[in-house]
Amino acid sequence: MDLLPVLAYFLPIVFLAAFAGSLGQRSILYLAWGCAAAIPVFFLVPLLAERFPEIVSPAVTLSPLLEEFFKALPLAISFMLGIRRDNREILACAMATGIGFSIIENWMLFGPVHAGIIALVIRSFSTTLMHGCTCAILGYGLVLIRDVHRAALPALLLGFYMVAVTVHALFNLNALYLGTAGVIADLVFPVILFIFLLLCYHVDIPTLFGPEPDPRE
Secondary structure: OOHHHHHHHOHHHHHHHHHHOOOOHHHHHHHHHHHHHHHHHHHHHHHHHHHOOOOOOHHHHHHHHHHHHHHHHHHHHHHHOOOOOOHHHHHHHHHHHHHHHHHHHHHHHHOOOOOOHHHHHHHHHHHHHHHHHHHHHHHHHHHHHOOOOHHHHHHHHHHHHHHHHHHHHHHHHHHHHOHHHHHHHHHHHHHHHHHHHHHHHHOOHHHHOOOOOOOOO
């Protein structure tokens, strides 16, 4: 494999560093999980699509459900176990998981030898941000709901999961059915979402809507 395609495959690491500011040990572990999570999805999607032929457009309906589920597993498990982490660390780990997933997914789609480096770079750029951002949506959802009543947690967690799945499905829908306009949309929308999540990452937004501190205290 030429050096340029190799760099294109690992372009996602640049976005992770930009998002987190640095790559700590935990971020690397979540990055590794994201890489591993892509493998069962790669085999499950065609298997389920063949087993259930009534599923329409698996890339839009089935893939987002499975991919977001596997990407979010370590975040959800640690959350359910009551492991509390800093808000920024949760988001960095979520972003790392999604980015690790995109590295392996791109390699599985394009293989070790790639004829069109431009297509690879464009996909690496857009899908990296999409996978990282959809997982970061779930991560930020965990930040927002971790102090609510435990009885409400499953419904709220499912809600943020469905938001991530919907964003993912729209991304795939654009690429498959909207032609050039869809490609442009898939380049622009993840950037906007990335900037918004970057704001969430660096600003403790929940405190902006909390009660004003009593000046007498």
